[in-house]
Every structure is written in C-alpha cells, then in structure tokens.
Amino acid sequence: MNALAATSRNFRHAARLLGLDSKVEKSLLIPFREIKVECTIPKDDGTLVSYVGFRVQHDNARGPMKGGIRYHPEVDPDEVNALAQLMTWKSAVADIPYGGAKGGIGCNPGDLSKTELERLTRVFTQKIHDLIGVHTDVPAPDMGTNAQTMAWILDEYSKFHGHSPAVVTGKPIDLGGSLGREAATGRGVVFATEALLAEHGKSIKDLTFAIQGFGNVGSWAAKLVHERGGKVIAVSDVTGAVKNPNGIDIPELLRHKETTGSLKDFQGAESMDANELLIHKCDVLIPCALGGVLNRENAADVKAKFIIEAANHPTDPEADEILAKKGVVVLPDIYANSGGVTVSYFEWVQNIQGFMWDEQQVNNTLQNYMTRAFHNIKSMCQTHDCNLRMGAFTLGMKSPIHYYRNVFIGSCSGLEILPISTYQNQMLPLLQLLILTLEICCDLQLEI
Numbered sequence: 001m002n003a004l005a006a007t008s009r010n011f012r013h014a015a016r017l018l019g020l021d022s023k024v025e026k027s028l029l030i031p032f033r034e035i036k037v038e039c040t041i042p043k044d045d046g047t048l049v050s051y052v053g054f055r056v057q058h059d060n061a062r063g064p065m066k067g068g069i070r071y072h073p074e075v076d077p078d079e080v081n082a083l084a085q086l087m088t089w090k091s092a093v094a095d096i097p098y099g100g101a102k103g104g105i106g107c108n109p110g111d112l113s114k115t116e117l118e119r120l121t122r123v124f125t126q127k128i129h130d131l132i133g134v135h136t137d138v139p140a141p142d143m144g145t146n147a148q149t150m151a152w153i154l155d156e157y158s159k160f161h162g163h164s165p166a167v168v169t170g171k172p173i174d175l176g177g178s179l180g181r182e183a184a185t186g187r188g189v190v191f192a193t194e195a196l197l198a199e200h201g202k203s204i205k206d207l208t209f210a211i212q213g214f215g216n217v218g219s220w221a222a223k224l225v226h227e228r229g230g231k232v233i234a235v236s237d238v239t240g241a242v243k244n245p246n247g248i249d250i251p252e253l254l255r256h257k258e259t260t261g262s263l264k265d266f267q268g269a270e271s272m273d274a275n276e277l278l279i280h281k282c283d284v285l286i287p288c289a290l291g292g293v294l295n296r297e298n299a300a301d302v303k304a305k306f307i308i309e310a311a312n313h314p315t316d317p318e319a320d321e322i323l324a325k326k327g328v329v330v331l332p333d334i335y336a337n338s339g340g341v342t343v344s345y346f347e348w349v350q351n352i353q354g355f356m357w358d359e360q361q362v363n364n365t366l367q368n369y370m371t372r373a374f375h376n377i378k379s380m381c382q383t384h385d386c387n388l389r390m391g392a393f394t395l396g397m398k399s400p401i402h403y404y405r406n407v408f409i410g411s412c413s414g415l416e417i418l419p420i421s422t423y424q425n426q427m428l429p430l431l432q433l434l435i436l437t438l439e440i441c442c443d444l445q446l447e448i
C-alpha cells in the first residue's frame with residue numbers, strides 16, 4: 001500500500017476513535033502547503049542533470065513545521081506528504097511545540113560526488129529559502145542526508161536571511177548543532193524499547209535483536225542495544241546482511257563498515273539474504289531503513305515478538321492486522337523514532353537561547369520525554385481501548401484538533417474532545433464560517 005494511503009488509513013481510524021467530524025478530518029488530512037521545485041546542477045564533468053525536490057508542510061497548529069529532508073531515488077510527492085503528516089502527529093506525541101513537514105529530492109546520493117551533493121543542496125535551498133525559517137519550517141537530516149547537508153542549507157539560507165543557526169537542526173556541532181543529536185534517534189529508539197519491554201517484564205540484556213538498516217538510526221540503535229547487553233544477531237543494509245546467533249560485535253561491525261563502506265566480508269558473522277532479515281528468528285525486530293517493508297507478503301512469517309519502528313511507516317496497515325493476530329507487539333514510528341525530532345527541538349532551543357547544553361543534559365531530558373510520551377500513549381490506549389499505534393495517533397491528533405477547535409469554534413469544550421456534531425445545532429453559522437475560512441485559506445472544495 002502506498003505510504004500516503006497507509007498513513008491516511010491510520011489517521012482515519014484514529015479520527016473515528018476520537019469521534020472527529022468528517023470535515024475537520026478532511027481538513028487535517030490536506031497539507032498546509034506542498035512545494036515542488038526543479039533543481040538543475042552541473043555534474044563534475046560539466047553535463048547538466050535535473051532533479052525534483054519537494055517540501056510538504058503539513059500543519060503548523062502547534063508551532064513551526066519540522067521534519068527531515070530525504071535524498072533517495074524513491075522520494076515521491078505522496079511519500080513526502082505521508083511523512084510530513086506523520087511529523088505533525090509525532091511532534092504532538094513528543095509534546096514539543098512543532099507542526100509537521102518533510103522534504104526530499106528524488107536522487108541517489110551514492111551516485112553523486114560530494115561537490116555535486118553540495119550544488120544540489122544549495123540549489124534546492126535557493127528554491128525554498130523563502131518558505132522555510134526559524135519560526136516557520138525547520139528542516140533536519142533524514143535518509144541520505146546528514147549534518148554536512150544541514151551545513152550547506154544553513155550557509156545558503158544565511159546568504160538570503162543573515163546568520164540563522166536555528167533554521168536547521170542536526171547540523172555540525174561547530175555550527176550550532178546539539179551534542180547528542182546524531183545519536184538521538186537511535187538513543188530514543190532504545191529508551192522507547194526499554195519502556196515497552198519493562199511493561200512486559202523484560203529487559204534488553206535478555207533478548208535477541210535483528211536490525212534492518214545500519215545508517216544513522218540503525219547503527220546507533222545497534223550500538224546502544226549492544227552496550228546494554230542485548231544480543232544483536234542480524235544486521236542488514238543496502239550492501240547486504242550478516243548474522244551471528246551468538247551476537248555480532250557491533251563496534252567491530254561499525255569499524256568494518258567505516259573502512260570498507262559495506263557489511264560484506266565481515267569476519268565476525270556469516271552473510272545472509274538481506275530479505276530474510278525481517279523474518280529472521282529473534283525477539284525484537286528494529287526496521288531502520290525504508291517504509292512499507294513489512295507488508296502482507298511477509299508479515300505472517302515474522303518471528304519477532306516485538307517490532308520497534310525506528311524507520312518511518314515500515315509496517316503497512318495490512319501487515320499490522322496480520323501481526324496483531326499473531327500477537328506481535330508493534331511500537332509505532334511516531335513514538336519509537338521521536339527521539340530525533342525531540343533532540344532537534346533541544347538544538348533549536350539552544351540556538352535561540354544562545355546557550356549550549358552538555359550531552360548528559362540532552363540525553364537525560366530525552367529519556368524523560370520518551371518515558372512521558374510512552375505513558376501518555378498507554379493512557380490513550382486505555383481510554384480508547386486500542387493498540388499502541390492508535391494510542392499514539394489519537395495522542396498526536398488530540399492537540400492539533402484542540403487548536404482548530406479553539407481557534408475556529410472558541411472555547412467549546414475546555415480540554416475535552418467531543419465530536420464536532422455536539423456543537424452543530426447551536427453553532428451551525430460558526431461552523432459554516434469555519435468551513436468557508438478553510439476553503440479560502442487552503443483552497444478546499446468542502447461541501448457544507
């Protein structure tokens with residue numbers, strides 16, 4: 001199932017649990033703004049090459065829109081749209097004052113030299129610089145991008161708007177990046193895993209782990225699981241996969257990857273079929289790469305008891321149903337990988353304050369945020385008698401909905417969420433005004 005269809009399906013399910021009116025539901029699904037730009041650059045040999053760049057700004061009810069920029073050949077408008085929507089709910093789950101956005105360029109960064117990547121990033125920034133900003137939309141790294149990419153965006157943006165370190169997060173420490181941001185998503189994944197396992201009377205040190213993806217998120221998650229005594233028995237990336245039933249020496253694998261650029265030929269493990277990783281026998285599966293990897297083709301064969309969604313939307317809704325029937329517990333992306341955006345928030349705060357936190361403060365505060373969000377999700381699960389994904393979605397949707405209710409309908413329900421039909425009789429004229437306003441602002445075609 002396509003990423004947007006999958007995300008929208010989860011959203012609609014949560015909207016039903018919240019008793020949301022269908023028109024408000026529709027307005028929350030439609031992004032605030034979608035940007036599509038052509039980026040042509042000269043390659044190192046002088047030939048021209050064109051790429052398409054996207055930035056989707058989904059919602060700014062809770063604050064500046066926030067989300068990563070992905071460089072990957074499969075980047076397409078629907079996927080960016082879905083990822084932007086997920087960022088809105090994720091920021092609210094983490095309870096940080098942001099809305100959601102996501103960007104990307106359809107390119108294979110592995111095929112481009114460093115100078116070509118720099119040119120591409122600078123051209124993309126030239127095309128979108130008026131639409132991002134410290135208090136409007138703050139990009140960060142995602143798949144295929146990193147601190148260096150953020151440095152180029154910051155430098156290019158600053159040529160137009162003056163020095164503005166808080167316009168991107170996940171940048172190099174020397175340029176105002178936060179200590180702990182590089183590890184933050186993987187560290188958050190591990191805090192989230194600990195919170196979930198504690199609920200089930202289990203601990204990382206007693207369990208086996210399979211990890212798909214060994215980039216920023218996967219390698220940090222693997223390293224921190226390994227440090228806590230967990231046995232990482234299988235790891236894959238785009239170059240291949242390795243397994244060792246006795247546990248892989250992760251620091252050694254990291255050194256191997258660093259020197260060879262690949263997982264291949266690692267002496268401390270056997271090579272395996274990368275497609276087999278997701279169905280490898282283990283206690284905990286952590287997908288840290290692409291979306292949609294768990295689907296109706298392979299879900300029935302998954303052997304893990306817990307899935308921690310470090311990647312964005314790795315599980316499509318059909319797989320979710322199959323996994324639920326098998327009793328597999330899925331910790332959803334909008335919580336499990338929220339450590340990245342949470343520390344991005346800490347970075348932004350530090351830039352605005354002009355004050356740098358030490359790494360311990362970053363990590364401790366991240367742990368507090370992750371623990372708090374887990375308990376808030378569990379509480380939504382109880383209220384709505386639902387699984388963790390729906391607990392996270394209802395939590396993430398609750399506060400943007402409050403915003404719209406308060407802004408458009410006034411102080412209608414205090415902090416309680418009620419279906420909009422509750423107000424319809426007394427407030428029909430106001431409701432019509434709301435819809436008209438939304439139509440004008442967002443160019444919607446809503447029927448009253």
Ligand SMILES: NC(=O)C1=CN([C@@H]2O[C@H](COP(=O)(O)OP(=O)(O)OC[C@H]3O[C@@H](n4cnc5c(N)ncnc54)[C@H](O)[C@@H]3O)[C@@H](O)[C@H]2O)C=CC1
Nearest residue numbers: 142143144185213214215216217237238289311312337340
């Ligand atoms: N970087 C961040 O702070 C955050 C990232 N995420 C999500 O985590 C996931 C990974 O992101 P990063 O680690 O930042 O990206 P990255 O670009 O650093 O690493 C991606 C990894 O996935 C691997 N990969 C690609 N295709 C694969 C395939 N077919 N099979 C196995 N492995 C494959 C690559 O080889 C690489 O190891 C993405 O879904 C991203 O959206 C989520 C929250 C924050």
Ligand SMILES: O=C(O)CCC(=O)C(=O)O
Nearest residue numbers: 067068140142340341344
């Ligand atoms: O750090 C951020 O601002 C966004 C990270 C991101 O793109 C994500 O959580 O998917």
